[in-house]
Structure formats: structure tokens, C-alpha cells
Amino acid sequence: xxxxxxxxxxxxxxxxxxxxxxxxxxxxxxxxxxxxxxxxxxxxxxxxxxxxxxxxxxxxxxxxxxxxxxxxxxxxxxxxxxxxxxxxxxxxxxxxxxxxxxxxxxxxxxxxxxxxxxxxxxxxxxxxxxxxxxxxxxxxxxxxxxxxxxxxxxxxxxxxxxxxxxxxxxxxxxxxxxxxxxxxxxxxxxxxxxxxxxxxxxxxxxxxxxxxxxxxxxxxxxxxxxxxxxxxxxxxxxxxxxxxxxxxxxxxxxxxxxxxxxxxxxx
Amino acid sequence: xxxxxxxxxxxxxxxxxxxxxxxxxxxxxxxxxxxxxxxxxxxxxxxxxxxxxxxxxxxxxxxxxxxxxxxxxxxxxxxxxxxxxxxxxxxxxxxxxxxxxxxxxxxxxxxxxxxxxxxxxxxxxxxxxxxxxxxxxxxxxxxxxxxxxxxxxxxxxxxxxxxxxxxxxxxxxxxxxxxxxxxxxxxxxxxxxxxxxxxxxxxxxxxxxxxxxxxxxxxxxxxxxxxxxxxxxxxxxxxxxxxxxxxxxxxxxxxxxxxxxxxxxxx
Numbered sequence: 001x002x003x004x005x006x007x008x009x010x011x012x013x014x015x016x017x018x019x020x021x022x023x024x025x026x027x028x029x030x031x032x033x034x035x036x037x038x039x040x041x042x043x044x045x046x047x048x049x050x051x052x053x054x055x056x057x058x059x060x061x062x063x064x065x066x067x068x069x070x071x072x073x074x075x076x077x078x079x080x081x082x083x084x085x086x087x088x089x090x091x092x093x094x095x096x097x098x099x100x101x102x103x104x105x106x107x108x109x110x111x112x113x114x115x116x117x118x119x120x121x122x123x124x125x126x127x128x129x130x131x132x133x134x135x136x137x138x139x140x141x142x143x144x145x146x147x148x149x150x151x152x153x154x155x156x157x158x159x160x161x162x163x164x165x166x167x168x169x170x171x172x173x174x175x176x177x178x179x180x181x182x183x184x185x186x187x188x189x190x191x192x193x194x195x196x197x198x199x200x201x202x203x204x205x206x207x208x209x210x211x212x213x214x215x216x217x218x219x220x221x222x223x224x225x226x227x228x229x230x231x232x233x234x235x236x237x238x239x240x241x242x243x244x245x246x247x248x249x250x251x252x253x254x255x256x257x258x259x260x261x262x263x264x265x266x267x
Numbered sequence: 268x269x270x271x272x273x274x275x276x277x278x279x280x281x282x283x284x285x286x287x288x289x290x291x292x293x294x295x296x297x298x299x300x301x302x303x304x305x306x307x308x309x310x311x312x313x314x315x316x317x318x319x320x321x322x323x324x325x326x327x328x329x330x331x332x333x334x335x336x337x338x339x340x341x342x343x344x345x346x347x348x349x350x351x352x353x354x355x356x357x358x359x360x361x362x363x364x365x366x367x368x369x370x371x372x373x374x375x376x377x378x379x380x381x382x383x384x385x386x387x388x389x390x391x392x393x394x395x396x397x398x399x400x401x402x403x404x405x406x407x408x409x410x411x412x413x414x415x416x417x418x419x420x421x422x423x424x425x426x427x428x429x430x431x432x433x434x435x436x437x438x439x440x441x442x443x444x445x446x447x448x449x450x451x452x453x454x455x456x457x458x459x460x461x462x463x464x465x466x467x468x469x470x471x472x473x474x475x476x477x478x479x480x481x482x483x484x485x486x487x488x489x490x491x492x493x494x495x496x497x498x499x500x501x502x503x504x505x506x507x508x509x510x511x512x513x514x515x516x517x518x519x520x521x522x523x524x525x526x527x528x529x530x531x532x533x534x
Contacts, residue, residue: 041510041511044510045510130397134515134517134518137511137514137515137518138514138515138518139509140509140510140511141505141506141507141508141509141511141513141514142506142508142509143508143509144509164515166511166513167510167511168509168510168511171509171510171511205529238408238525239408239409239528239532240408241408241409241410241528242406242407242408242409242410242411242435242438243308243311243312243407243434243435243438244308244404244407244408244433244434244435244438246408246433247404247405247408247521248401248404248405248431248433248517248521250401250515250517250518251401251404251405251517251518251521254514254515254518254521254522255521255522255525258505258522258525261506261508262472265506
């Protein structure tokens, strides 16, 4: 059964729209995802929304029908609404056909099974939600296990990060820790901690990477703190042939991740 | 000699602020760049602003002093203004210490010397200014010669693109062409045209790339049109181990560019 919601002042509209703010997300433990592609990725990863919103125009789309069915089976609520209200909820002029409200999922470090993947990504004080989402997307592509956020990172459940992840938010585990907590956990088992750094001449293609490899990416403007670099097993650097001395954080992480993947698939 | 400008309604403030819009940029042939790091990169690439704006607080910073001197030597104007006006000009709450107004530079295809670099990047209908700027930044890092924009791309001189390029906008040549113009020019000399595509199983590490290599990146959601793919000498694909079938456009371009660079530096 669908509920039809057509009023802008409906409290539910306000409540869902509020999830674009971090405070409301933390309070409710919920976040927004938009668009058929991302919601279908979520479904394929076994995640159904608590609320599914769509406009009547999209009702007969087979992917929307599949989402509606799965949401109902999963105990979620389905709302039919106007394109205008969808716009308001998503904050975009051209909203996607669907919008879903999902429970945030944080995986405690203690619940991570490092043996399930050869690559893990560790992000330290990453500021840009587009970078964070893009790193999740690359993580999915290289078969990484998940993303571990260190200290004060941008929120992975923000609308911008979810959008940039293109659904990888639903396939990658997301954890959160302080650096000492992370290092303590890491050293209880196998794991090669690899940082990219400007403070080294060690070429990123020189080492034989030993999985599970934990790739650390630091803050966009400051990089990793020196004390954290000292905790790494390896510091490496990509060749820089131009005037600049650094790459975009998501690019650097992705180039590193493909190097590790390329080594592993040749063995 | 500095001019001091303190009034928000000063016509010059309005004119410079208007450069955040594409229409005004095309009309004036000028664009904005912000921040000491980017303006200093520009200076090192031999580019001085037509106008340099800074707040009195920054006057004694040696990099600002160098910029002031170079601007005056280059025949540009220097303006001292308040942090509030700098904010207004840059559209950011925390503006950089300096803001420069530069002439747009487009390099005609006919003026490109393909022999000067082993890698060139070709972007087709790229939509996202952050992606475009990030691709310029990677281009600088891999020693690319420049970026060729095909059909209707996002503006490389937008504030967002300039910011994401981190100054690479000043070190990379920027050209613009239709696809037929580009192909006509390309085939007049050596050049391997390489597209990344989902319509191939050819692994991106399999070919021996032959410089000058022209790496084509297509529109973020649609990729390259089939007819353009047919014009490529090679279509290749990065391995995708996860649920998703694609990477962020700037990431895919960067992973490709580093593969080509890695091959070349091993020869």
C-alpha cells in the first residue's frame, strides 16, 4: 500500500528533507540516497530503504516496481509524491525518479574481517564529500573490503558523498576510529599499512604489496600527520613530472589501489 | 602603486564578481583564480594577473609581495581591499589571501605541438567542473601536454574547475574542438587515440602504448558515443572487481594516465 503525500508542509516531508543535515542524520540514524541507479545498487547489495519516495510518472518503471516490492517486503513504507516535493527533498532541480531513506550502517572495527579482502582504504581527516564518495566508488571497483574513517572526516552519509559513491556506500563497509584505536586493531593481525607521502622518494611501484594492504589517504591540504606516517609500514610516492607536487586525494588513492590490484592479479 | 577599494558597490567589485558567471567570462575573456598556492603556481608558469586583489593583512607575506611585484611588472593592476570584499568576490566564507583576474588562454589545435609531450588528455562532454580541474591536475602530474575539450564541456575557467586544478590550469594548454576537427588534426601526425570503454574486454595494461598517446574520457553518465569509440585506435577497460561497472571520470583518466607514464618510464 502506498501513501500519497502532496503537501509541502507535511511533517514527513520536513523530516526527510532535514536528513540533508548532518545533525538530523545522527539524531535519526538515517540518510538519503537518490536515483534509480544508486537505489538499485543498494537493493542488489541487500539493502532496502525504510522509506521509498517516488513520483507517479515513475510508477511503471520495472526498477521502481522492484524497489517498491522490496521496500514493502522489507517492512519499509512507500510514498507517492509530486516531482516538486521530490525536488524539495533532494535539493536538486532535476531530482532522480526515486529517493530512499536508509538506516546508517557503521561497522565496528572489531567486526571487520580483514581476511575477506586484499585491499582496505583508510581515510584520515578527509574534508571533501566528493572525494570520500569517489574513494568508496574506487574501493568497490578494486574489490576493497571497506573504508575506515580516522579522526574527523567528512560525513560518508551526506547527500554529496552518497551521490559521488554511486552506490558503493552500500557495498563497502564503513568504520570509524581514532588513529590509536585503528593501529591497535591493525596490529592484532596481518596487514601492511601503506601511506602516500611527499616525504619519501620510494616509488609506489617498487614494493611487493602484501595483502591485506591498508592504503592510508590523508587530509587534502595537509596530508598525513608525521606521527601517523611513522606508524606506516611503507611510505610511497607517485612520480610527479609537472610543476605540482600532489594529486587530488581520491585520484592518489585510486592510482595506489589499482597498483596493488594489478600486482595481485599478476601473481 | 596600489589602489584601495573598500566599497561593496564599487563597479570594479561588481565586474570582478561577475566573472564567477560563464557569460561574463566569455564576454571579458577573463577568469578568477584564488589563493596563494594557485596564484604562485601561475606565476611560476609565467602568468601574471591583469588584476591582483589582496587584503592588507597579507601584504607582508613574501609570496604576496612577489605576486604584487610581478603583477606591476607585467602591467597589471593591484588592489588592496577588505576580507569581506574578497569573500564577496570569491563567493567563499574563507577567501584565500589573494585573488587574481587572468586572461583566458585557449590554444588552437593548429598551435599544439604534439611532439612536446607523451600524454595528452581529451575530454568529451565532461559535465563536472571538479572532474575537469582534477584531470588538469593529474595532467600536470604525469607531464601531459594539455587538455583538449570536445563538444560541449563544462567551462575550464569556472571557479570550481580552477580550484580543483590547483594551478594546473596554468601549466596545461587548453584547446577546444568538435570531434571531427579533432580527428582531422590528430590524423595529420603521429598519435595513438585511446578510449576507456565498457564495450570492450581489452585490459588497460595489455597494450604497449605508443606516444604521443591521446587519452579520451567521455561524459560522466554516458561515456563516449559509439561513433567516437569507433575512431579510437584502442579501447581498453580497467578491471572492475565489485558491483559497480565504472569509475569516476577523473579517477579513470588518472589511472589510465599513470599506466601510460609507468610504461614509458620503464622503457
